[in-house]
Amino acid sequence: MSLRIGLVGLGTIARAQHLPAIAATDGVALTAIASRNATLEGVANHRDVTQMLADVDAVSLCTPPQGRFDQAMAVLRAGRHLMLEKPPGATLSEMAVLEAEAARQGVTIHATWHSREAAAVDAARDWLARTRIRAIRIDWREDVRKWHPGQDWIWQPGGLGVFDPGINALSILTALIPDARMVGADLHIPANRQAPIAADLELDAGHPIAAHFNWRVTGGETWQIAFDTDAGAATLSEGGARFTAPGIQTAGENREYARLYARFRDLVAAGDSDCDLAPLRLVADAFLTGRQHAAPAFEDHS
């Protein structure tokens, strides 16, 4: 019998990724939706998460991080399993409370990091394990107007700003280099906003790691991590979909979300949880130690 999943938040990411991934994954079935302003044919439609709980074994939360804690607690307190779109929450302390509640209830909590499931991340990990890294440079650049049009929550406190895409890079980094630590950060915050539009990070893991996040780049995205190693230069590009190193060229189909739902299904079956907060911890550290710089005001429509 399939794991009955309810989806909360029927926005862009839910429609583009979650719905097709659930449909493509054995052993999981979408049985309900909770959304304040959207409906979906063929499943039970509810206004909020508490009304949905009777129809499901598990809930997948795709809502913005700021309002998510109460929804997540309602799910766990009802003894339902919980899957969280990235970022898993607005704060590290609320995640600690959720982890403790999941353990108390004996249910699965899964903080997902979809970029870790990109097609070439495993190939990069295998190749890097056989050499010595000298330095890493991350470039994560995109046009916020193209990728987050009208998303006001992303500019609010807790909305992360350019760290919303940047945390994808940090999720891949910490999958490859678990002991990366934040050393310093420069945060560029528009005069009329509360979150950074660009950030330059200095990390260390026995070798330097530089990261450059920029939301003001038009004309195409750059989502890549470049490795300087004893075995030569290597690059994980296209958000983790392609890996290039001396003698190697790997690329594959995007199955990120299907892999997440398969993993969630397996965690539930095994009675395990997976709640790695290392990417969010690095973001919190960047805010904690970052030097702030005033950037020009940013208007969404120009």
Added chain:
Amino acid sequence: MSLRIGLVGLGTIARAQHLPAIAATDGVALTAIASRNATLEGVANHRDVTQMLADVDAVSLCTPPQGRFDQAMAVLRAGRHLMLEKPPGATLSEMAVLEAEAARQGVTIHATWHSREAAAVDAARDWLARTRIRAIRIDWREDVRKWHPGQDWIWQPGGLGVFDPGINALSILTALIPDARMVGADLHIPANRQAPIAADLELDAGHPIAAHFNWRVTGGETWQIAFDTDAGAATLSEGGARFTAPGIQTAGENREYARLYARFRDLVAAGDSDCDLAPLRLVADAFLTGRQHAAPAFEDHS
């Protein structure tokens, strides 16, 4: 035989608290000092921590958090036990690396929170366990010119600003209420500084918790936590030294640092570590989710 301790950083807190506490504690002995610009009679004096390691079993770090990671790693890699004055480090990610290294080396790491050892904290915990809390209000107010004169590092990124004293309140709070989570924060940052001079925090633990940190208050300190409970109003004041509740008045001698060194000695003897990062996590969450407000420029000498 006593645990031979080396102290790094011979500033105000080391002279006022650490030296007398070590002298007053059985089973520990100060055998060395590392300081760039101060010396102490009767012990080995060194310029930096690496030169000191041959003379000691354990190191107590009292340096500012920003430059502490390399010192701490040198201590652990040499197989020496490590005790950390608060705040334990500049970032959560560096603390994760230090914890992993201590485990790898089989040595003790002790992140200390001296305010948790204040005379009346245990009495408050015992009394609160027998009632239901409705709300908590923290007021932590002092004059930065009196308590941190000329401490430039405290205003730098990673220096925490008003959270340097405020984290003492949060360390007591998390000792009493482990599941407190940050909901929102207002951070007041002087135009010429990188760290807040005042902060208003909203936390939650099933009941509201408000915290007000202010460094601009002259004419006396307020370091208190007020509890509204089903059994009436109670107050933990004087930084945790005094507890007042219906029918109860507790106050005692300040033995905070002697208790820390006794605990460190016992952790080493038992082969255990104690590295609770909950207070630093709440501070990181306040920066992560905080709304920033411009405050008037602050000059140290007025």
